[in-house]
Every structure is written in C-alpha cells, then in structure tokens.
Amino acid sequence: MYKYLLSLLFSIGLVISPSTSFAINGGPDDAYHIIKSFDKDWLIYNENADRYEPFIDKLQSRTEAHTVFIDLQQYKPFDLLVKSEGTKGYLFVNGQMYSTLKANEWQVIALKNFTGEEIQVSFLGSGNIQKKHLFIGSKANEGIVSEGIARDNLISMKHRISLPFGNSFVIIITLLFLYATVLSGTNPKAFGEYFSVNDLFVTKIRDTKFLISKPLNRINQAFVVLLSITTGLLFVILAGKGLYLFNNPFGLNTDSGSGKFLFAFVLVSLGSYVLYILKYIFLMVMSQLFGIKKSLNIHYFKNIQFMLITFLVLVMVLYIWYVQIPPGETFDSTLIYYILLGCYMLRSVLSYFSILKSSGIQSLYLIAYLCVVEILPIVLGLRLAF
Structure with missing residues (x-):
C-alpha cells in the first residue's frame, strides 16, 4: 500500500511543475x-x-x-x-x-x-x-521583450507571471515526499499499517499491537510529524487561493511572497504537532474521568491514521481544484467547511465503532464521551477557523 502512496506523491510533484505558469x-x-x-x-x-x-x-x-x-x-x-x-x-x-x-x-x-x-x-x-x-x-498576442533581444528573432523572452504560492507548494510537496520516503524506508511495516485503507475501517482491533500500545514512542511520533506537515500544507493551499482560516493570523494575501507562505507553513505545522500531542493528553484525562482508559490508545491511533489518509487525499483534490480556479476567485468557503465537517464527523463515527467493539462500553455512555472529546472540539475548531 505504501508503495502506491509514494508513487502518488511523486506523481503530484510531476503534475505541479507545469501548472505554475497557467493564465x-x-x-x-x-x-x-x-x-x-x-x-x-x-x-x-x-x-x-x-x-x-x-x-x-x-x-x-x-x-x-x-x-x-x-x-x-x-x-x-x-x-x-x-x-x-x-x-x-x-x-x-x-x-x-x-x-x-x-x-x-x-x-x-x-x-x-x-x-x-x-x-x-x-x-x-x-x-x-x-x-x-x-x-x-x-x-495575449504580445510579449514583453527584453531590450537586448530583437522581436524578429526566432526566440523572444516573454514576461513570466510570478506565482509565489506555486513555488512554495513545490518546496513543501518535495519536503513531504522526501520525509514520507524516509519513513517508508526506515519503518516499512508501520508505514504500511498507517496507510492501509483496509485496516482503517477494521473496528475490532487489539490494543496490544505495537503501534497502538505505545502512542508516544519514536515511530508513532514520526507519523504525527508527517500529519503535521500535511496539515500545514492544507492551510497554505487554502491561503494560496484567498481562503484564510482563523482570521488570517499571518497576514497572507494572493501577492505574498514565497517566504511568507513558507513561514506560515512552518508555524502551522509546528502548531499542529503541539495540538496533536495535546489531543492525546486531553483524551487521556477524559478517558480516566469516564472510566474507559483502556480505549485511549485505540482511539488516538485511529484518529491519527484517519487524518493522515484523509488530509493527503484532500491535498491532492484541493490542488487540482486550485489550478482550475481563475485568478481573482477563491475556494468556496462553504463547501470547504462542509467537506471538513464531513471528514471529522466520519472520524467520530469510526472512533465510536472502534471503541465500542474493542472495549464493550455501553453505547449511550460512549456517545456522551465522544460528544466531549470529538464533537465539541470539532464544532469549536471549525467555528474559529471559518
């Protein structure tokens, strides 16, 4: 499975090269x-x-x-x-x-x-x-020619439209591809488990599996870093077409240079990593309060696994959408809102069945728990983002 994923990421890198100069x-x-x-x-x-x-x-x-x-x-x-x-x-x-x-x-x-x-x-x-x-x-039929080149020459130099976001995207997707390649080479078994779509929808799993039993070990944290990088890339793609989440904290606009986009990407990635660690701590505290601590590791692993696959798919879909939108137009914020809402709600449903099948907790009690640790953060997060 992971070999196909790497091939897909590489294909994105090839696709984006010519797409940065469309008009x-x-x-x-x-x-x-x-x-x-x-x-x-x-x-x-x-x-x-x-x-x-x-x-x-x-x-x-x-x-x-x-x-x-x-x-x-x-x-x-x-x-x-x-x-x-x-x-x-x-x-x-x-x-x-x-x-x-x-x-x-x-x-x-x-x-x-x-x-x-x-x-x-x-x-x-x-x-x-x-x-x-x-x-x-x-x-459309006129070129901006440098002073040193005659117009009747076979080759004329035309003005190239600067697309700083496109340059930023090439750098970030290259970083993502290299990091994913290193992960697949050093931890092929873990890579295959995280990106297995079949395993994603398996709800009855053992909490004694290595990746699940030690959520804060080095291997699992390496995949949390990959998820953080993907989250930062999603933020930058949306900002590159004028959809600024969280009230545009970095002051980005469609004319911002590559450096500003990269700076935003780095900060969002770091912030995302911190939030994913805090999510584990939050789940740990709430699972103790609800008396279902044995489901903690399964819940967290399913969250990270689901978001990794979902966000990588969203990166591909949004970039294809990005290159189709004419200059001056932005992503449909309402549609993006409902796409993200749907993804997070699907994650909550997956968490429900995974915990239910693995722990045997009462359904109503589990729903109350998920309302606190899943639904409430989703509602607040999307409200702040949009």
Whole structure:
C-alpha cells in the first residue's frame, strides 16, 4: 500500500511543475492574459478613522466608492482593464478624475503612463461590488521583450507571471515526499499499517499491537510529524487561493511572497504537532474521568491514521481544484467547511465503532464521551477557523 502512496506523491510533484505558469484570458474580447484581479482587494475610506479599510460586502453593500492601490514597480509593463457593469462609472487616479466609464464597456489604460512607485485607483459607481471589474493584464498576442533581444528573432523572452504560492507548494510537496520516503524506508511495516485503507475501517482491533500500545514512542511520533506537515500544507493551499482560516493570523494575501507562505507553513505545522500531542493528553484525562482508559490508545491511533489518509487525499483534490480556479476567485468557503465537517464527523463515527467493539462500553455512555472529546472540539475548531 505504501508503495502506491509514494508513487502518488511523486506523481503530484510531476503534475505541479507545469501548472505554475497557467493564465486565464479576460478583458475586451478575452484578448488579455489576466495577471492580477482586484475583486478581493477592494478598500473603502473610513472618514472617522481617516484611513482605508478592507471592503466587507455584507456590511458595506451600499458603498459606491471602492479603492485599490497598485504597485507600478511590479505591474508597469501591463494594462489596467476596467469595466462598469449595468451602469456608468467614474475612475479616479490619485484622487483626481481620470475618465468616465460607459456601461458594459471595457476601458484599457496603459500603466506605463503613470509615474511613481504606486498609484491609488478609485472606482465610483454602482454599490454592487460584483458589477465592478478591475484587472491587470497583458495582450495575449504580445510579449514583453527584453531590450537586448530583437522581436524578429526566432526566440523572444516573454514576461513570466510570478506565482509565489506555486513555488512554495513545490518546496513543501518535495519536503513531504522526501520525509514520507524516509519513513517508508526506515519503518516499512508501520508505514504500511498507517496507510492501509483496509485496516482503517477494521473496528475490532487489539490494543496490544505495537503501534497502538505505545502512542508516544519514536515511530508513532514520526507519523504525527508527517500529519503535521500535511496539515500545514492544507492551510497554505487554502491561503494560496484567498481562503484564510482563523482570521488570517499571518497576514497572507494572493501577492505574498514565497517566504511568507513558507513561514506560515512552518508555524502551522509546528502548531499542529503541539495540538496533536495535546489531543492525546486531553483524551487521556477524559478517558480516566469516564472510566474507559483502556480505549485511549485505540482511539488516538485511529484518529491519527484517519487524518493522515484523509488530509493527503484532500491535498491532492484541493490542488487540482486550485489550478482550475481563475485568478481573482477563491475556494468556496462553504463547501470547504462542509467537506471538513464531513471528514471529522466520519472520524467520530469510526472512533465510536472502534471503541465500542474493542472495549464493550455501553453505547449511550460512549456517545456522551465522544460528544466531549470529538464533537465539541470539532464544532469549536471549525467555528474559529471559518
């Protein structure tokens, strides 16, 4: 089983290599490669605080003026694509009226016409933010050629769109693959047990098995580390497409550099490892209070085994989904919420049958125990995350 898993991880590494340079067409007649979308970057001016604050659609739906700041050093070679849908609008640059936007017509503005390091672009029009479109793009049939290369040469050098998250993903998935390879080589039997789908759904198991009887030994902790790395990768994949869990504690955005994504990955992985250890301590305390301590090791092992397999599958599914989403759009947070909720509830059901078959505890008593150690943490965790 573990050989197939390693092959699958290696396949992911091959798949992601070309996927970091894809582009989506848009703008007038879909003739532009969209490099940057500002759909999620709108700001509004707070007169009381005398500052710009992030626009929140549900709270500020009547606001008619929306603003973004554009880094000219990064985007100067490209064009600004603007459209007001349904009604006419007005475009302001650095606080001054720049142009009137006709309804449903694209306006293309060359960013090289502006000076300075940054410009402030304000869009006045409909209060419905969904009807305002602001992109940075490059003409699909034009290349940005370096000064030292003639256009009639056989080879021309085109601007490569920077995708820092893609670079981070390559580094992290490589780390995950190498670590999994080391684990499979040094502990092949344990690796096979943890990643056996057949064993996962076997509920009647002995707590005297080596992996189950010693949950805090070196081998088991090595797999907890693997789960922590996978958890960190999940967090970063979601953040790479604008879905920031736990109120975005690292200040990530779609323009964050690779270093910032890697920093978030490291901290989330470390934090996850600590939480998985605290989960064992929590289970130990609660199992003593409920008088079912003999089920502790089985419960913890099943938790780690289930989450390892589930999170690795989610990593693959979410990355495939990631590369299909156009720039400027994010993961569907509601769908992600229910996917995670479903995974955790399935884990609780698996824990129920594993403990019931292995300990012979009364069903109602076991349900009360699982409500405390499984359901309550799941509800609180997802509520905080989303």
